[in-house]
Amino acid sequence: MTEQNLQAADAAERTVAWVDDLIDRFASLSETHGSDGVTRLGYTPLERRAHQVFATFMSDLGLSVHSDTAGNTIAELAGDGRCDGIGTGSHLDSVPHGGRFDGIVGVVAAMLCAQTLTSSGYQPRHPLRFVVFANEEGARFGQACNGSRLAAGTTDAEALGELRDRDGISVLEAMHSVGLDPERLNDARWRREDWDSFVEVHIEQGSVLADGADDIGIVDTISGSTRLRLTVHGVASHSGGTPMLARHDALVSASAIVLAANALARDPEHFGTRITIGRIVASPNSMTTIPGEVTLDVDIRDVDTDRQRQTALALIAKAKELALLHETSLDAHLIADTAPTLLSHRLVELASHETDRLGMVHRVLPSGASHDTQQISHVCETGMLFVPSRHGGVSHSPDEFSRTDDIARGVQVLTGLVKALDLTDRQPRS
Ligand SMILES: [Zn+2]
Numbered sequence: 222m223t224e225q226n227l228q229a230a231d232a233a234e235r236t237v238a239w240v241d242d243l244i245d246r247f248a249s250l251s252e253t254h255g256s257d258g259v260t261r262l263g264y265t266p267l268e269r270r271a272h273q274v275f276a277t278f279m280s281d282l283g284l285s286v287h288s289d290t291a292g293n294t295i296a297e298l299a300g301d302g303r304c305d306g307i308g309t310g311s312h313l314d315s316v317p318h319g320g321r322f323d324g325i326v327g328v329v330a331a332m333l334c335a336q337t338l339t340s341s342g343y344q345p346r347h348p349l350r351f352v353v354f355a356n357e358e359g360a361r362f363g364q365a366c367n368g369s370r371l372a373a374g375t376t377d378a379e380a381l382g383e384l385r386d387r388d389g390i391s392v393l394e395a396m397h398s399v400g401l402d403p404e405r406l407n408d409a410r411w412r413r414e415d416w417d418s419f420v421e422v423h424i425e426q427g428s429v430l431a432d433g434a435d436d437i438g439i440v441d442t443i444s445g446s447t448r449l450r451l452t453v454h455g456v457a458s459h460s461g462g463t464p465m466l467a468r469h470d471a472l473v474s475a476s477a478i479v480l481a482a483n484a485l486a487r488d489p490e491h492f493g494t495r496i497t498i499g500r501i502v503a504s505p506n507s508m509t510t511i512p513g514e515v516t517l518d519v520d521i522r523d524v525d526t527d528r529q530r531q532t533a534l535a536l537i538a539k540a541k542e543l544a545l546l547h548e549t550s551l552d553a554h555l556i557a558d559t560a561p562t563l564l565s566h567r568l569v570e571l572a573s574h575e576t577d578r579l580g581m582v583h584r585v586l587p588s589g590a591s592h593d594t595q596q597i598s599h600v601c602e603t604g605m606l607f608v609p610s611r612h613g614g615v616s617h618s619p620d621e622f623s624r625t626d627d628i629a630r631g632v633q634v635l636t637g638l639v640k641a642l643d644l645t646d647r648q649p650r651s
Contacts, residue, residue, distance in 0.1 A: 232340075236333050237629045243278075243329045244628075247271055247313065248321040258318040258619030263356025263367065264292065264395035271313040275353050278332050282339045284351070290402045291371035291409035292355030298335065300348040305417040307345075307642045308601075309334060309635060310352030312368070312593060316360040320621025322424045326608055326628055328353050330422035333632045334639060345643050347417055354593045361386045361395075364557075369593035371409045373600050378406045416601035418568065418642050421594040422631045424623050425607040428614030429586055436581035436630050438607030439572045442524045443588045443595045444495075445561035447533040449519040451478065451540055455549040457505060457513025472503050472512035474547035478540045482519065485536055494532050495522045495589065524561045524587045562595045568604030568638075571645065575637040581630060590616075602647070606634055 250271045252260040261267045272294045276286045279296035286296040297306070311327025331351040338349070355368035362384040370376040381392040381403075393403040425431075430438045455471030479498050486496040500518035519536065523529035537553045544551035569585060576583040586607065594603045608631040611622045 232337060233629065236337070236632050237625055239333055240329060240625050240628045243332060244321055244325060246274060247325050253318060256619055259315045259321055260317050260319065261313070261315045262317070262361045263314040263358060264392065264399055266399060268314045268355065269399050272353055275313070275328060275332065279335060279351060282335055284335060289409040290405045291368050292396060292401045293368045293372060293409060294353045296335065296351040298338065298345060298349040300345045303347050304415055306348040306350045306415060307417050307639055308350040308352050308419040309421065309639060310354065311421050311423055312354045312357030314356055314358050316358050316617045318619060319617050320619060322621050322623045323426065323616055324357060326424050326623060326631065327422040329628065330632045330635050334636045337636050347643050349639060357593055362392050365591055366593050366596050367392060369596035371406055372411045373596040374410050375596055375599060378403060411600045413600055417647060418565070418602040419594065419597045420568065420604045420606065420635060420638055421592060422606045422608060422635050423592055424616065425610045425614060426590050426616035427610060430584060430607060430609035431611055431614065433584055435584040435609065437576055437583050437634055439569050439583055439585045440588045440605035440607055441564055441569050441585050443562040443564065443592060444522040444524050445526060445529050445559045446591065447521045447529055447558045448556040449533060450554045450556050451517045451519060452552045453515045453544055453549050455511070455513050458511045460509045460511055463511060468511055469548045470511050471515040471549050474544050474549040475501065475515040475517055477543045477547060478517060481539050481543060482536055485532065485539065491528070491532060493524060494528060496536070522589060526560045529561065559591065562598050564598065564604050565602035568602060571641045572604060572606060572634065572638050575634050575641060579633055579637065581634065606631055
């Protein structure tokens with residue numbers, strides 16, 4: 222082994238030890254522990270403490286660190302005077318009873334990438350920025366990616382004022398309560414001229430990579446999603462007094478719609494479309510009353526914009542037909558609609574080259590889940606690396622698991638990719 226190889230092996234071993242240590246440190250900052258998983262919701266004191274762990278680690282490495290008005294924390298390693306930075310990072314908030322890896326892996330990868338670069342004395346040309354986005358999970362306020370949306374300018378204070386959590390606290394109030402300054406949210410907006418590119422490392426949250434025995438995934442597309450609220454109107458009435466033939470049962474109608482939605486996504490023309498009805502509210506929800514009204518929240522995801530929207534229209538048409546068949550009526554309301562995002566082809570190529578150079582097996586794949594990178598793609602070229610998820614790819618659950626050596630490989634590819642981006646000059650924008 223040459224001295225260089227020995228040094229590389231030594232650095233890789235240190236990275237593995239740091240991965241475990243940092244994942245444990247973040248997991249301990251939680252309302253829940255052990256088999257109850259990690260609970261660290263967006264814009265809470267626990268999320269801010271996790272950002273502080275990141276900030277302290279990065280300033281100990283000699284980087285300059287600041288937190289913006291949206292609560293995003295950014296550490297910068299200065300370049301040679303250029304202003305267009307290369308960024309990497311993810312989020313540190315979780316869903317209730319979530320896992321130890323979603324978001325965390327991308328932040329840990331950013332921290333260890335910075336550590337590898339500074340310990341080897343790397344002098345970047347571009348400023349390198351390591352970012353933790355605030356409040357990525359939609360779990361608390363219903364809308365995902367608050368911090369990155371504010372950075373990308375895809376939301377503003379007015380829209381955020383309308384989003385409230387279960388206790389009626391608005392996003393702006395929650396930001397205020399953790400010491401942020403929601404009156405100056407525009408200051409958090411990123412300018413295009415300040416950014417060259419951005420890469421996020423994330424766990425796959427699926428089992429494609431583990432099933433294929435791949436070392437790492439390179440994401441080329443992020444699914445879009447169309448979210449609908451379907452409300453079925455029937456007639457609430459006594460469960461004993463109303464004969465079966467005289468009923469207008471909204472839940473019977475809604476059940477037929479759930480099955481039809483499932484069948485629609487499974488037909489051969491919809492390969493790759495995913496439809497989920499994850500929330501049902503039946504009213505009055507009483508054992509002895511025929512359900513008079515049922516709302517169904519529908520999430521339709523696809524990597525094909527046209528198919529995603531046509532599927533939503535087809536589902537609404539089918540739902541109306543089924544509602545009528547069961548002697549009820551239906552209203553459809555669009556909650557949100559986000560188009561799929563194509564990530565940078567150049568970044569996919571550079572990442573593929575990097576994994577080949579490191580002797581790793583990669584797979585190019587789409588992301589079914591949404592991520593901060595989707596927002597940042599409104600600002601600059603973006604890419605994503607997926608670390609394999611184990612335990613069948615389960616995520617948003619205490620069973621979520623990624624192996625340390627897989628995460629360490631993610632750090633290696635990320636570090637190589639950041640260097641490659643730093644050294645390659647982008648084609649000028651036409
Ligand atoms: Zn995530």
